[in-house]
Amino acid sequence: MPAADTIPSSDQRSRTDARHDAWFRGLLKFCALLVLAALLGAALSTLWGGREVLFKDGFHFLASDAWNPVSDDYGALAPIFGTLVTSLIALVLAVPVSFGIALFLTEIAPTWLRGPVATAIELLASIPSIIYGMWGLFVFVPFMASIEPMLSDTLGKLPLVGKLFEGPPLGLGLLTAGIVLAVMILPFICSVMREVFQTVPVRLKESSYALGSTTWEVVWDIVLPYTRSAVIGGIFLGLGRALGETMAVTFVLGNAYSITSSLLMPGTSISSSIANEFNEAVGTHRSALIALGFLLFVVTFVVLLIARLMLRRLARKEGH
Amino acid sequence: MSSSVYLRRRIVNVIALTLSGLATLLGLVFLAWILWVTLKNGFGAIGPRLFTKITAYADQGGLSNAIVGSLIMDLMALLICAPIGVLAGTFLAEYANRTRLGATIRFLNDILLSAPSIVLGLFVYVIVVLPMSKLTHGAVSFSGFAGAIALALIGLPVIVRTTDEMLQLVPGTLREATLSLGIPQWKSTVQVLMRAATSGIVTGVLLALARLAGETAPLLFTAFGNNFMTVHPLDKMESLPVAIYQYTNDPSPDLHAIAWAGALLITLFVLALSLLTRLLFTRHKVRYD
Incomplete structure (x- = not known):
């Protein structure tokens, strides 16, 4: 039996421990809640900063394509148009290429090649966006200017899609920005696809091979249906990146407030409008730019929400 | 047939x-x-004047103030986001792993991870730059400090996520063993579990550094830019990405050359960091597989 006088002291000790535990837990919880505060704060602060434009004449702001700092008349249509068009071009180009790379890395390449190539593709994601912008402006824009006449002469002559490839070969423009964005988001989509392709049970694939399927049939009929929701999630993740990307598109977009049918014409996007004009803007102009930021945040939030939900479905299927 | x-x-x-x-x-x-x-x-x-001259000399100058500014802001950002991120990640892994709150925070953290950085810049502009300017009657507005907060917001989700994942890799038996010794949970978390996951947590911090070091958009309206050398966190501060942005927008080819040199510095730094973290990470994986 312990001596009588040690009992209260050990009791006291466990009480101190419990108190410290509660403090520690509180501290950790506070830090975790800061993550929520950051997201909520970003939404609320841009809403507050853009209130002058958003609430005074909200519908006009959303539906007008005017952007005139002199008469203080702002409409978000042209930047929204540019953001959507460049992101769509990026998706159309990046999704098949990412799929091809993921297929190569999971099914075709010899094992010794997979690691290095996967690392190289992921390095594309760690190159800062300003470098993409510089490369885009100084190297890729002249390159595009040299091949755009060819595009106009061939694709531009087609019915229907021909309209998309008309116009002077400036090099700058929606198409160029879309291609640069495609290169930027490719590693994100690819790494999701590669990761989920590896979760497909080997048994399923081997059964299919045993029935005489070709590699392509295994991928198209077994792997892809099995991972469908996560692949869509990965694509939305890439879309979220593309919508919010600033530096890579600002240089190559041409900064023109116009809505055109041709992809070769210059345009603007939400993020590049903000980056280009914010520091010179005052009053309503600045408020309009912050309101644009709010729109961008809401749109990307929804897109990323869908992406994460789709990705989580697969995680649940795995039993995590 | x-x-x-x-x-x-x-x-x-x-x-x-x-x-x-x-x-x-x-x-x-x-x-x-x-x-x-x-x-x-x-x-x-690249030449010696890149590191000795400031941007005020334009094409006769270098990038020394931008390099110093970037180092200061990156370091401040890490000092802000590393402790918060590690503690938040610990909360998710150790205290809220299977709770609804934990799931929600983890989910929203993943969204913050790919949120547009320019909006985070606007956020810091509204909650830090504007109030500071009002408080000091315009004496302090854009500042290196505001820039660091914007960068910290970019690094934070990276650290939260890696810490969370790394702690979850620590075997549950370790948790049970320490708790069965009667050690309070905070001590078990800090002195045993976090120590076991140290290399993973360091990986997260380095990943965050690699991510925020190349960011331009959030610095434009928080740290602004400054053609002169400053180490004071409440001054407007130049940074490498912003200097590159300004020089690329300029028509002068001499400035373009300096911008390329700055671009090379950032790219080498970021790529070296990414490869280093990959090295750390694979070593870490081997230990727990």
């Missing part, structure tokens, strides 16, 4: 696999193209 079907399937297969190989090649070509252009133009422009 059946052999023609078989032939068609074989042909489709060969075409698809060839295209897949070409896609990989295309990705690698873009990587090589961007790196090659940066290396070629950057090495041509």
Whole structure:
């Protein structure tokens, strides 16, 4: 039996421990809640900063394509148009290429090649966006200017899609920005696809091979249906990146407030409008730019929400 | 008949696999193209005056104030986001792993991870730059401190996520063993579990550094830029990405050369960090697999 006088002291000790535990837990919880505060704060602060434009004449702001700092008349249509068009071009180009790379890395390449190539593709994601912008402006824009006449002469002559490839070969423009964005988001989509392709049970694939399927049939009929929701999630993740990307598109977009049918014409996007004009803007102009930021945040939030939900479905299927 | 079907399937297969190989090649070509252009133009422009002269001399100058500013802001950002991120990640892994709150925070953290950085810049502009300017009657507005907060917001989700994942890799038996000794949970978490996951947590911090070091957009309206050398956190502060942005927008080819040199510095720094973290991470994985 312990001596009588040690009992209260050990009791006291466990009480101190419990108190410290509660403090520690509180501290950790506070830090975790800061993550929520950051997201909520970003939404609320841009809403507050853009209130002058958003609430005074909200519908006009959303539906007008005017952007005139002199008469203080702002409409978000042209930047929204540019953001959507460049992101769509990026998706159309990046999704098949990412799929091809993921297929190569999971099914075709010899094992010794997979690691290095996967690392190289992921390095594309760690190159800062300003470098993409510089490369885009100084190297890729002249390159595009040299091949755009060819595009106009061939694709531009087609019915229907021909309209998309008309116009002077400036090099700058929606198409160029879309291609640069495609290169930027490719590693994100690819790494999701590669990761989920590896979760497909080997048994399923081997059964299919045993029935005489070709590699392509295994991928198209077994792997892809099995991972469908996560692949869509990965694509939305890439879309979220593309919508919010600033530096890579600002240089190559041409900064023109116009809505055109041709992809070769210059345009603007939400993020590049903000980056280009914010520091010179005052009053309503600045408020309009912050309101644009709010729109961008809401749109990307929804897109990323869908992406994460789709990705989580697969995680649940795995039993995590 | 059946052999023609078989032939068609074989042909489709060969075409698809060839295209897949070409896609990989295309990705690698873009990587090589961007790196090659940066290396070629950057090495041509690197010289001692890059590190000794400030941007105020324009084409006769260098980037010393931008380099110092970037170092200061990156370091401040890490000092802000590393402790918060590690503690938040610990909360998710150790205290809220299977709770609804934990799931929600983890989910929203993943969204913050890919949120547009320019909006985070606007956020800091509204909650830090504007109030500071009002408080000091315009004496302090844009500042290196505000820039660091914006960068910290970019690094935070990276650290939260890696810490969370790394702590979850620590075997549960370790938790049970320490708790069965009667050690309070905070001590078990800090002195045993976090120590076991140290290399993973460091990886997260380095990943965050690699991510925030190249960011431009959030600095434009928080730290603004400054053509002179300053180490005071409440001054407007130049940074490498913003200097590159300004010089690239300028028509002068001399400034473009300096921009390329700055681009090379950032790219080398970020790529070296990414490769280093990969090294740390694989070593870590081996230990727990």
